[in-house]
Amino acid sequence: MKKEERKLTAVEIPIGDIVEAETAVEFNTGSWRSERPVWNKEKCIHCLTCWISCPDSSVKIASDEKRITIVTGIDYDHCKGCGICARECPPKIKAITMEHEKK
Amino acid sequence: MIKTVYSKGKLVAKTGNEVVAEAMRQIEPDVVAAYPITPATEIVQIFSQFVADGIVKSEYVAVESEHSAMSATIGASAAGARAMTGTSSQGLSLMWEMLYIASGLRLPIVMAEVNRAISAPINIHGDQSDTMGARDAGWIQIYSENSQEAYDNMIQATRIAEKAKLPTLVTTDGFIISHCMEVVETYPDADVKAFIGKYEPERYLLDIKKPYTLGSIDLQDYYFEHRYQLAQAMRNAKNIVLDVAKDFEKTFGRKYDLCEKYMLDDAEIAIAVIGSTAGTAKVVVNELREKGIKAGLLKIRVYRPFPAEEIAKDLAHVKAVAVMDRADSCSGAFAPVYSDIVASLYASGVTNPKVVNYVYGLGGREINTGHIIGIYEMLCKIASGTEKSSNKVEYINVRIK
Numbered sequence: 001m002k003k004e005e006r007k008l009t010a011v012e013i014p015i016g017d018i019v020e021a022e023t024a025v026e027f028n029t030g031s032w033r034s035e036r037p038v039w040n041k042e043k044c045i046h047c048l049t050c051w052i053s054c055p056d057s058s059v060k061i062a063s064d065e066k067r068i069t070i071v072t073g074i075d076y077d078h079c080k081g082c083g084i085c086a087r088e089c090p091p092k093i094k095a096i097t098m099e100h101e102k103k
Numbered sequence: 104m105i106k107t108v109y110s111k112g113k114l115v116a117k118t119g120n121e122v123v124a125e126a127m128r129q130i131e132p133d134v135v136a137a138y139p140i141t142p143a144t145e146i147v148q149i150f151s152q153f154v155a156d157g158i159v160k161s162e163y164v165a166v167e168s169e170h171s172a173m174s175a176t177i178g179a180s181a182a183g184a185r186a187m188t189g190t191s192s193q194g195l196s197l198m199w200e201m202l203y204i205a206s207g208l209r210l211p212i213v214m215a216e217v218n219r220a221i222s223a224p225i226n227i228h229g230d231q232s233d234t235m236g237a238r239d240a241g242w243i244q245i246y247s248e249n250s251q252e253a254y255d256n257m258i259q260a261t262r263i264a265e266k267a268k269l270p271t272l273v274t275t276d277g278f279i280i281s282h283c284m285e286v287v288e289t290y291p292d293a294d295v296k297a298f299i300g301k302y303e304p305e306r307y308l309l310d311i312k313k314p315y316t317l318g319s320i321d322l323q324d325y326y327f328e329h330r331y332q333l334a335q336a337m338r339n340a341k342n343i344v345l346d347v348a349k350d351f352e353k354t355f356g357r358k359y360d361l362c363e364k365y366m367l368d369d370a371e372i373a374i375a376v377i378g379s380t381a382g383t384a385k386v387v388v389n390e391l392r393e394k395g396i397k398a399g400l401l402k403i404r405v406y407r408p409f410p411a412e413e414i415a416k417d418l419a420h421v422k423a424v425a426v427m428d429r430a431d432s433c434s435g436a437f438a439p440v441y442s443d444i445v446a447s448l449y450a451s452g453v454t455n456p457k458v459v460n461y462v463y464g465l466g467g468r469e470i471n472t473g474h475i476i477g478i479y480e481m482l483c484k485i486a487s488g489t490e491k492s493s494n495k496v497e498y499i500n501v502r503i504k
């Protein structure tokens with residue numbers, strides 16, 4: 001069983017509803033997913049349309065040996081399965097398909 | 104004759120609005136966002152003239168409503184600017200939603216407020232219903248008896264707000280102070296600027312090296328803690344107000360406190376009141392004292408945070424007290440200041456004084472020395488036991504029957 005997190009007190013939390021930046025990383029939005037985007041490395045032309053469209057910054061990118069930005073996969077810890085990437089991938093390419101999450 | 108208190112002070116004849124705008128010119132906030140026509144008074148209009156004439160470097164944001172005025176002020180303050188606004192009456196009502204956001208985000212906004220009645224019926228005159236309606240908004244509220252206090256309060260408010268991290272409003276009674284010309288002592292620009300110092304927020308949104316989120320969702324697990332912090336900040340603000348007042352007195356020579364006690368220490372009967380009516384009541388106290396009647400006055404300067412223990416101590420020895428409210432909360436019971444004072448007395452174990460509630464002056468209805476003498480006469484009777492103290496709100500100068 002997961003140990004319950006200790007909630008901070010009024011003196012411990014920052015005042016005035018301030019939340020430190022980048023805390024979204026700690027949220028496992030991947031657990032919300034009912035469908036998962038499956039990326040096909042062979043078909044992908046690395047146009048980065050999916051990367052720019054993803055509302056959760058869940059399309060992983062890197063630099064290749066020629067220092068060109070390429071897609072390397074999906075961050076399933078944060079991808080919530082909205083399907084935008086699959087929808088936005090150029091119709092002639094269709095390098096991302098949505099598949100049901102298997103239990 | 105009015106004399107200067109500060110060695111480098113200068114006597115000027117100005118209306119309340121002019122002198123509050125003058126304080127704003129000297130403070131020269133980074134941003135002023137306001138809706139400069141009715142119901143606002145001239146304060147921000149005069150200030151916008153300073154901006155147009157290049158007298159101040161402040162950024163002036165003319166918005167389309169008070170809701171936007173407060174929103175833009177909140178944005179500027181969160182971004183790290185020293186931000187101010189001004190309003191009155193319906194304008195303050197329209198800010199309602201944003202007032203709570205300003206305090207909830209702990210932004211040290213300073214607002215110049217002119218106390219005027221709220222609709223309906225339409226009325227533009229002096230009445231404290233507007234700020235009394237905002238008494239639970241988490242704003243520090245400082246009331247002024249006259250233009251001099253309004254000017255001094257604006258200067259102090261800047262420091263109080265920034266130290267307490269709470270928005271602060273400084274009020275003047277509509278028309279009685281705002282539009283009346285009085286002789287006021289102003290201090291040199293450089294001395295005012297030195298007193299308020301440079302605003303250096305600990306955190307601000309434009310600090311790209313320390314990014315953070317402001318105003319996020321805060322549900323069952325943390326909202327209560329944040330609201331507790333706010334309530335606690337208001338409690339702590341009492342000492343901040345006093346510290347700033349002490350420093351102000353050291354610098355400019357004028358003494359301020361949470362309340363002003365006027366002939367109160369040995370008083371047997373007393374009036375507790377907020378704002379310009381305190382001035383009228385002082386005249387009456389002087390007259391009564393000449394006749395040997397031990398009358399006193401308690402003027403509440405800082406209404407939020409409410410000086411509960413201090414008031415209980417100040418009034419403990421008084422036999423009969425009249426609390427005068429220039430706002431009726433329509434609660435079916437009592438008006439706001441009365442409720443606060445009675446709660447303070449009771450909580451401090453002070454049960455000796457008989458305390459009656461008078462609502463007066465709504466919509467600018469005249470309150471003169473005659474009315475106040477009438478109240479003191481009634482207090483004399485209550486104190487001597489010849490008259491029972493009323494257990495409901497009494498109204499001054501209104502045609503009831």
Ligand code: SF4
Nearest residue numbers: 054079080082083085
């Ligand atoms: S499914 Fe939605 S969240 Fe997941 S990678 Fe695609 S766009 Fe991003």
Ligand code: SF4
Nearest residue numbers: 044045047048050089
């Ligand atoms: S949109 Fe499709 S083709 Fe373009 S980078 Fe993403 S997966 Fe590859």
